[in-house]
Amino acid sequence: MNAIAHIDDAVFIQDQQVKTTSLKVADIFQKQHKDVLRKLESLECSSDFNERNFTLVEYKDAKGENRPMYEMSKDGFIFLVMGFTGAAAAKIKEAYINTFNQMAAMLYNLHGNNECIHIGAVVQLKSGGPIYTVSQIHHDNNGFMQNAEVLWHNKANLCRDVLPIACLSLETKNIIDSKMLNDFWASVNSYGMHKLNHSRNPNILAFNISQIYQCIDGLPMKSQLFAILMQSQSPHPVFMQHNKSIHSALFAKTIKCWIFKPVPLRNLGLS
Template sequence: MADTAQLTMFEAMQLIEISEDRAVVTSLDVAQRFSKEHRNVIRAIQDLECSAEFRALNFEQSSYRTAQNRPLTMFKMTRDGFSLLVMGFTGAEAARWKERYIQAFNLLEQEALRRTIERAEARGRSKTVRVAATDSYKAHGASDWTHYVANTDAIYEIMFGGSAYQLRKKWGLPGNANVRDHLSTDQLNTVIQIEAAVTLQLDARHVWHPSDQLKIIRAVATSYRAMIEAPMPDLLTSQMRKPAA
């Protein structure tokens, strides 16, 4: 690979990981790429002359296991932490890897920003659709909070394998946590689509009883799950079978 070649997203992800929406690189990877002993990289991090605040923000102590299953210390570092650490690394090969990592940080930080924006947009749509769905449930027979809980749990059970209570336990969330806040953007968009479709179905089918609402919700959610899990057609095979004009 030429030094000036632009990294692909796949290549960037081989160098850097996303941890809690931050792009980070491990001391293990730095040691490997810059041809240094890991213990020397650890020592260099520990010896950095930086403020306690900077260290806390940019270096996270972690651990890894050796081939003998021994736990050893490593660090995860942000772009700023990485930049400070490798500032003194010299030589043509070190310069090449510095450039690689700068490109990788740029790509993944842009990707993290894009995902944050998409997440915020999805959360906004979710609130709008949720209000409309709640109003629709009420207009079509829901009269108690248990009806609304049952409707939501039906979607969660079919799409994610458990009720809100079960998902909180499974994901280690507080008992009062809003499950929607912990769904991925794709999962949140699926819930949005299901609730919007349910609202249309309740109107079209003139549903007036909570038990019938639940049947509609289960039917719509089941249909969405089947659609998501359906195997994609083999387009290449289909084209090969197509008779010549």
């Protein structure tokens, strides 16, 4: 189903939490948003569960008018879609939950202090080669780690493979950190930040990653780029949110963007 191909865009990280929205759920499951809102407002969950997993917010529709939607956690999403039935819905739910887990693993890897291979770890073959993210670990009959399912991006495609644990090593942080982050922001500045910034607000920067890949050659794989951008701090623009819908200042449409807080020009070496 075509909707499954867009699920990566439906899950985002905000305030160190992995979330989706009622608007994205309606889009992916091909439902009317008003029907999803009605379903949300009739859920028979406790007030405590509701408070922890659902937040009523506003978004701007195509006419620029404020409309209600809900942001929700993985638990909130699961509670909502329990009643969505049928084979097609089941496939979408499975893909949606897998995407939640992958984003949570990435977030855990960024902030955890982990010394062994685990779900969410960034690894590489001991012989070198691409950088992978571990999505599953398979154990043998004695409970020892045997193989790891790993993910990586080949251009626009998310690829999976199963590799022996013994062939993998944890990647060192500096490979996914300082040099690639410096190179990325230098490339964006060289191309022209104003040509890529979709924000109408001078206090935030909004970049669409797919557009950046179309405009700038030589960038790292998206899986690597996502990891380093979520660590972006001063003197670079400071990461705030992933995958937020922005009414573009460059195009006459709404576009999904990564949001950053700008830093003074002197910090970028442009003064």
